Amino acid sequence: MTDGYGGFADNFADNFADNEDAGDFDDAPPSTIMLPGGGIDLATRIGSTLLPNPVTTASGCAGYGKELAKFFEPAAIGAVVTKTIMPYPRSGRATPRMAETPSGMLNSIGLQGPGIDAFVERDLPWLAARGGRTIVSIAGGHVDDFVALAERLKGAPGVVGIEANISCPNVANRGQVFACNPATSYDVIRAVRDVADPQVPVLAKLSPDVTSIVDIARACVEAGADGLSMINTLLGMAIDPDTMKPVLAGITGGLSGPAVRPVAVRCVYQVHAAMLDGQMAQVPIVGMGGIRTGLDALEFILAGAAAVSVGTVIFNDPSSPVRILDELRAALIARGFGSLEAAIGYAHR
Amino acid sequence: MALPLQVQAEIVGREPAGAYHRLVLRAPGIAARVEPGHFVAVAIGGVDSAMLLRRAFSIHRADPAAETIDVVFAEAGRGTRELARLRVGDSVNVVAPLGTPFPLPGEPVSAVMVAGGYGSAPMFALAERIVADGGSVAFVLGAATAERLYGVDQAQAITEDVVVTTDDGSEGVRGFVTGPLPEVLTAVEADVVYACGPMGMLRAVTEVASAHDARVFTAVEESMACGVGVCMTCVLPVVGDDGVSRFVRSCVDGPCFDGTKVRWDDAGTIPADIEGAAAMGAH
Numbered sequence: 001m002t003d004g005y006g007g008f009a010d011n012f013a014d015n016f017a018d019n020e021d022a023g024d025f026d027d028a029p030p031s032t033i034m035l036p037g038g039g040i041d042l043a044t045r046i047g048s049t050l051l052p053n054p055v056t057t058a059s060g061c062a063g064y065g066k067e068l069a070k071f072f073e074p075a076a077i078g079a080v081v082t083k084t085i086m087p088y089p090r091s092g093r094a095t096p097r098m099a100e101t102p103s104g105m106l107n108s109i110g111l112q113g114p115g116i117d118a119f120v121e122r123d124l125p126w127l128a129a130r131g132g133r134t135i136v137s138i139a140g141g142h143v144d145d146f147v148a149l150a151e152r153l154k155g156a157p158g159v160v161g162i163e164a165n166i167s168c169p170n171v172a173n174r175g176q177v178f179a180c181n182p183a184t185s186y187d188v189i190r191a192v193r194d195v196a197d198p199q200v201p202v203l204a205k206l207s208p209d210v211t212s213i214v215d216i217a218r219a220c221v222e223a224g225a226d227g228l229s230m231i232n233t234l235l236g237m238a239i240d241p242d243t244m245k246p247v248l249a250g251i252t253g254g255l256s257g258p259a260v261r262p263v264a265v266r267c268v269y270q271v272h273a274a275m276l277d278g279q280m281a282q283v284p285i286v287g288m289g290g291i292r293t294g295l296d297a298l299e300f301i302l303a304g305a306a307a308v309s310v311g312t313v314i315f316n317d318p319s320s321p322v323r324i325l326d327e328l329r330a331a332l333i334a335r336g337f338g339s340l341e342a343a344i345g346y347a348h349r
Numbered sequence: 350m351a352l353p354l355q356v357q358a359e360i361v362g363r364e365p366a367g368a369y370h371r372l373v374l375r376a377p378g379i380a381a382r383v384e385p386g387h388f389v390a391v392a393i394g395g396v397d398s399a400m401l402l403r404r405a406f407s408i409h410r411a412d413p414a415a416e417t418i419d420v421v422f423a424e425a426g427r428g429t430r431e432l433a434r435l436r437v438g439d440s441v442n443v444v445a446p447l448g449t450p451f452p453l454p455g456e457p458v459s460a461v462m463v464a465g466g467y468g469s470a471p472m473f474a475l476a477e478r479i480v481a482d483g484g485s486v487a488f489v490l491g492a493a494t495a496e497r498l499y500g501v502d503q504a505q506a507i508t509e510d511v512v513v514t515t516d517d518g519s520e521g522v523r524g525f526v527t528g529p530l531p532e533v534l535t536a537v538e539a540d541v542v543y544a545c546g547p548m549g550m551l552r553a554v555t556e557v558a559s560a561h562d563a564r565v566f567t568a569v570e571e572s573m574a575c576g577v578g579v580c581m582t583c584v585l586p587v588v589g590d591d592g593v594s595r596f597v598r599s600c601v602d603g604p605c606f607d608g609t610k611v612r613w614d615d616a617g618t619i620p621a622d623i624e625g626a627a628a629m630g631a632h
Contacts, residue, residue, distance in 0.1 A: 061579060061580070062579055063578060063579040067577050067578035067579050067601065068577070068579065070352055070353055070577070071353075071355060071577075083579075083581075086628065088625070088627075088628050089624050089625040089628065090625040090628040090629065091595075091596055091619055091623050091624060091625035091626045091628070091629055092581065092584070092596060092625070092629075093619070093629070094617055094618050094619050095571070095582070095583075095584060095585075095616065095617050096572060096582075096617075097581070097582045097584070098402075098572060098574050098580070098582035100400060100401065100402045100428075100574075102399050103399045103401065104401065105401060105402060105574060107574070107580070107582065109580075109581045109582065110629065112581050112584070112596060112625065113625075115625075249617065257401050258401070292396060293396060312401060313401070314575065314579060315401065315402060315403070315574045315575035315579070315580050316392060316401045316402065316403065317355070317392070317442070318355060318444060318575070318577050318579075319355055
């Protein structure tokens with residue numbers, strides 16, 4: 001805080017992945033072009049956006065980029081996915097907002113944020129000036145909110161994507177988010193795609209708390225989604241055995257961290273399989289859910305993700321996005337891949 | 350704000366300290382950046398640990414020559430139990446210095462340091478700075494029991510003006526720190542109060558200090574997931590210079606706040622007049 005304190009001086013002023021040997025593969029990886037110097041082509045495409053590498057931050061885990069710039073350059077990773085922004089300033093929920101759980105955490109922040117105007121005027125230009133590529137996460141209570149947000153982002157600097165958060169569990173009517181229903185998912189994504197800058201891809205952020213994530217994914221793609229972000233947190237709760245009351249002031253919250261990774265990998269695999277089967281058009285998947293190391297990221301790529309988001313692990317290791325990128329690069333090279341693209345969906349062969 | 354570093358720190362010292370543990374960590378590059386009131390976020394276990402969230406501790410001492418920082422902590426749960434098992438030679442991942450430290454007076458002042466339990470940990474380095482700047486300090490150190498006091502000897506090495514309170518009367522004055530505090534503030538003609546400890550104590554100390562026209566700066570204890578400003582879990586309702594209340598982050602906007610700006614009674618609620626509260630009703 002920079003409050004003037006009168007007479008007071010204001011002086012506030014090895015966990016590298018186990019780069020195991022390539023090991024025994026039943027099938028040799030496809031031959032690909034190795035770049036000079038033993039490098040590897042990590043570029044990946046999300047709709048019309050070409051990212052230099054596949055590692056992004058997950059929404060809600062990196063703020064608007066500024067805080068993490070103390071630990072790594074925003075431009076070093078594929079993109080910064082911002083905390084979800086809404087039309088107006090929003091206080092978020094009461095505290096306690098967080099509970100640690102086995103290999104994960106619950107949060108009920110409730111989408112605290114400054115609102116789109118302050119975000120566009122203050123946060124986006126800062127990221128753009130640092131060379132950061134920004135995927136802006138947007139949410140609202142009604143389709144109109146999403147439309148207003150997408151329109152406001154037209155022409156904004158550094159925006160390389162819009163992620164429509166139709167699946168945040170920390171809204172009043174929990175468990176009945178847009179992404180629980182193919183029709184409501186379709187409506188939001190269609191409306192956003194209609195008004196957003198045609199050059200900016202629109203991603204739909206999906207919830208795992210559904211009967212058939214393939215049905216929801218298909219509806220979003222039919223509505224014009226250029227990509228899918230999977231997954232948002234799972235709805236959960238914790239009860240304190242001492243107070244014998246729910247830990248979170250908001251009672252329920254979103255579960256994230258390595259504990260949810262198997263669920264996330266399953267979702268990515270199922271949807272990618274549906275694309276390969278011709279059940280739906282093929283669009284890039286941004287995979288996320290408990291990625292802590294490069295090998296975790298590789299798991300998502302093999303399941304069918306074209307890019308990955310690093311979320312809760314940032315709270316544990318604020319430098320993790322660049323560490324995971326380095327580890328992923330090493331893991332791909334160790335397995336004989338010459339490009340990221342060659343590894344996408346490799347588990348389906 | 351000092352730029353934080355993330356480093357592997359080696360445990361170079363550990364000792365019991367009453368009911369607490371004191372750890373000395375060699376953390377290259379960090380000590381020279383530390384100001385009184387900064388904190389450190391310590392990872393629990395390695396990359397496979399099931400405990401993802403760092404534990405935040407105020408920095409007790411920083412020694413730039415030895416490149417060490419000290420922390421004092423209580424075993425309160427799974428994470429601190431793990432930390433208490435660490436031995437000399439073990440290594441832990443730390444991020445520090447974090448947070449906004451106590452504001453230092455730019456001139457000689459009469460300061461009173463008020464702390465509960467091991468909340469006193471950051472107060473001794475702060476007191477030494479105030480004395481070095483030509484000021485004077487007094488201490489009021491409280492705890493539930495004599496065993497849970499921390500650093501009475503360190504306070505006495507800095508000043509003769511040390512008052513001790515315990516809830517059970519096992520040492521010093523029976524009762525809370527706010528019992529003898531008014532008398533101390535009057536006796537030393539306090540200009541400023543620095544306080545660290547439980548939230549209820551900070552609220553009460555703020556009231557007493559304000560009644561004596563002393564400035565009051567408080568280091569709050571809030572549970573944090575990240576410590577670096579991205580997770581938004583550690584927020585408190587705080588009044589800004591513009592008169593507008595906002596949920597601000599204890600980790601980066603604090604942990605040291607002007608006590609009169611914190612809406613102590615509203616912590617854990619959504620005050621109707623806080624910025625963005627209206628949006629919470631809609632959905």
